[in-house]
Amino acid sequence: MLKALGISILTILIVAMRNIIILGLPATGLFYFPSYQAISIVSIGEFFSRFEVLVGVNLVLAGFIKVCICLHTASLGLARTFQMDSSSGLVVPCALIIIVVSQLLYTSVQELFDFIPFFVIYTIPFEIIFPVITLIIAEIQNRLHSTNQPKADTQGETATS
Numbered sequence: 001m002l003k004a005l006g007i008s009i010l011t012i013l014i015v016a017m018r019n020i021i022i023l024g025l026p027a028t029g030l031f032y033f034p035s036y037q038a039i040s041i042v043s044i045g046e047f048f049s050r051f052e053v054l055v056g057v058n059l060v061l062a063g064f065i066k067v068c069i070c071l072h073t074a075s076l077g078l079a080r081t082f083q084m085d086s087s088s089g090l091v092v093p094c095a096l097i098i099i100v101v102s103q104l105l106y107t108s109v110q111e112l113f114d115f116i117p118f119f120v121i122y123t124i125p126f127e128i129i130f131p132v133i134t135l136i137i138a139e140i141q142n143r144l145h146s147t148n149q150p151k152a153d154t155q156g157e158t159a160t161s
Contacts, residue, residue, distance in 0.1 A: 074098070
């Protein structure tokens with residue numbers, strides 16, 4: 001885990017430094033996607049140009065993977081909440097809810113980025129309060145479940161002759 005964390009931190013630092021070196025510090029904060037802008041400027045001769053396509057594909061794939069993980073965990077969580085055997089029946093309804101809510105919340109990328117300063121306030125319950133409450137409830141249920149279970153006989157029964 002520490003290796004992965006180190007590699008991730010190193011990668012983010014290299015990308016940030018690249019963006020600052022190419023665009024400059026003030027301009028880096030002006031763009032919504034500074035990596036895309038920085039790579040669009042880079043061109044080495046006629047052959048090595050148009051690298052922004054790779055960054056664009058990377059951004060699209062990363063967004064797609066994030067949405068897929070969100071959809072999977074939402075349907076799995078709902079299935080467990082309603083004590084269903086399979087979450088496959090909830091994937092399509094969850095996907096439709098995600099699509100509708102995303103269209104209702106933001107009509108453009110600019111609205112999304114304008115909301116980021118307020119997003120911290122909305123994430124506190126979902127990242128701190130609800131997980132702590134869930135952990136406490138799970139711990140209480142686990143302890144109640146373990147006290148209701150009879151203790152297993154640890155001594156072996158001896159056969160009588």
